[in-house]
Amino acid sequence: MRMTRRQLLIGAGAGALGVLLVSCTPEPKPTPTATNTGTPSPLPTTAVPAPASSVRSTWGSDPYSRGAVSFTRVGVQGDARERLAEPVEGRVFFAGEATDADNPGTIRGAIHSGESAAMRLRASALAGERIAVIGAGLAGAAVAASLRDADLQVTVLEARESVGGRTPSRVDDEWATPIQLGGWLLPALAEGEEAGREELGLPETVELASALWRAPDGDIEAVATTPLATAITAAGKLPTDVSLAEALTDAGADLEDPSLAGLLAYLTTTAGADAESLSSWFPPALPSAALRAVVGDFDAHIRELLSNAQLTLSTPVTRVAYDDAGVSLRLGTGESTSFDRVVITVPLGVLQSERIDFSPPLPFTHRGAINALGMGHIEMIWLRYDEPFWDTDATIWHSIGGEADQLVRTWINLQPSTGAGILVGVVGGAAAEEFAELDEQAALVAALTSLAPFLPPETD
Ligand SMILES: Cc1cc2nc3c(=O)[nH]c(=O)nc-3n(C[C@H](O)[C@H](O)[C@H](O)COP(=O)(O)OP(=O)(O)OC[C@H]3O[C@@H](n4cnc5c(N)ncnc54)[C@H](O)[C@@H]3O)c2cc1C
Structure with a gap:
């Protein structure tokens, strides 16, 4: 339904702002779950109506992810991910999106990494062995599912109270679709292309085929990724790696150009880092014009993949001791438990934070890769609206140029696919760090301010 532009006060009645549920295990202390139930402090006004309810993620401060996705920093050796994926003494195996060289930082990479680690493990393991998998995200679930028909006893140890890791689905009756606060977007399938093997088991997806690129003076043509591709090709011939930003500048692109800046903002929503930090020799996947979004329940899917393993939730692993006879894991409770081999699927951010102590320390090749990757x-x-304020059926919105306070420049409109007034803002890189530091009210105001370009023209 169409509404006229008007000033609305965001305040009492604006709806509770939930925050990503993270584990409530005793150690380490996780980010507390919070809902916006306190007395509202004085609030600024925004032109965009307040939603009936809203939910946001806080991955930057999540102790079990320490960020969102791994990326390849400028100057990093190209084989860092392969080195990280190497088993240590045939006892300690690694999986997780950061270990996948082909599709790092993605749902697809996480699943593929789990399948690869399981294959490597099967080559060493003997019948009846006890295998620990640390982490019940997509990679851990893929390990467990791939070992289903092996004669092995698989135990999955997960720090959080729930499975799903960085693909958590929150089912709430008020929302027409599960709230996905992590990975949920995939490139659209090309005509005639079939989903890859690793995707066949994913929950239901919907197509997001129509994009809207909105500048202050009106809608513009979709911004092509050609300048990025050209700059990457040229930088690939240089004797040393340069950042994507430098590659673009060298290729004659103007980083201040609003269209290019808008495209780069979209890139950060999947790459997780700005062009100044990204390698041009090992660049992230270029942004897709059309997408698919998971609208099914990831948690149910992951539980199904884990159904033949023993799953232990709320159990952070704090130490991994290994030798040629086996592996001993210390848990957050202080207990230790023994296995023949372990597959570690925790996020790169957790490995970097040294929350897991390795004894003996991991080989230099692994530590080098962990520190080098970003x-x-x-x-x-x-945001959930009872009465949508927008008047477009486009499903992927981009905000180009305009006010600098538009922190969230990429929006997914789920109204066409769900029939409900749901908008999802996605922000990456430095802007995501800035957004994460805002308190709940300020984050909501920042989101609504960012939506101003998508208000319909005044009608009164
Ligand atoms: C906000 C966001 C948006 C994203 N968008 C997309 C997207 O659109 N498309 C896409 O393809 N990908 C996207 N991704 C990336 C995708 O979600 C990840 O690549 C994928 O989910 C990673 O799976 P994983 O199993 O490797 O890691 P995780 O899902 O993080 O699983 C690791 C598990 O280990 C657990 N753990 C951590 N420490 C310990 C410990 N000490 N002991 C025991 N358990 C521990 C964690 O709790 C977690 O459950 C996004 C990610 C985020 C955060």
């Missing part, structure tokens, strides 16, 4: 930032905010 952990990027992506945050999301879901």
Whole structure:
């Protein structure tokens, strides 16, 4: 339904702003779950109506992810991910999106990494062995599912109270679709292309085929990724790696150009880092014009993949001791437990934070890779409207140029696919770090301010 532009006070009645649920395990202390139930402090006004409710992510401060996705920093050796994926003494195996060289930082990469680690483990393991998998995200679930028909006893140890890691689905009756606060977007399938093997088991997806690029003076043509591709090709011939930003400048692109800046803002929502930090020799996947969004329940899917393993929730692993006879894991409770082999799927950010102590220390090749790769930032905010204020059926919105206070420049409109007034803001890189530091009210105001370009023209 169409509404006229008007000033609305965001305040009491604006709806509770939920925050990403993270684990409530005793150690380490997780980010507390919070809902906006306190007395509202004085609030600024925004032109965009307040939603009935909203939910946001806080991955930057989540102790079990420490960021959103891994990225390849400028100057990093190209084989860092392969080195991280190497098993240590045939006892300690690694999986997780950061270990996948082909599709790092993605749902697809996480699943593929789990399948690869399981294959490597099967080559060493003997029948009846006890295998620990640390982490019940997509990679851990893929390990467990791939070992289903092996004669092995698989135990999955997860720090959080729930499975899903960086693909958590929150089912709430008020929302027409599960709230996805982590990975949920995939490139659209090309004509005639079929989903890859690793995607066949994913929850239901919907197509997001129509994009809207909105500048202050009106809508513009979709911004092509050609300048990025050209700059990357040229930088690939240089004797040393340069950042994507430098590659673009060298290729004659103007980083201040609003269209290019808008495209780069979109890139950060999947790469997690800004062009100044990204390698041009090992660049992230270029942004897709059309997408698919997971609208099914990831948690149910992951539980199904884990159904043949023993799953232990709220159990952070704090120490991994290994030798040629086996592996001993110390848990957050202080207890230790023994296994023949372990597959570690925790995020790169957790490995970098040294929350897991390795004894003996991991080989230099692993430590070098862990320190060299970057952990990027992506945050999301879901807004639910009883009466949508927008008048477009486009499903992917981009805000180009305009006011600098538009922190969230990429929006997904789920109204066409769900029939409900749901908008999802996605922000990456430095803007995501800035967004994550805002308190709940300020984050909501920042989101609504960012939506101003999408208000319909005045009618009164
Ligand atoms: C905001 C956001 C948006 C994203 N958008 C997309 C997207 O649109 N498309 C896409 O393809 N990908 C996207 N991704 C990336 C995608 O979600 C990840 O690549 C993928 O989910 C990673 O899976 P994983 O199993 O490797 O790691 P995780 O899902 O993080 O699983 C690791 C598990 O280990 C657990 N753990 C951590 N420490 C310990 C410990 N000490 N002991 C025991 N358990 C521990 C964690 O709790 C977690 O459950 C996004 C990610 C985020 C955060």
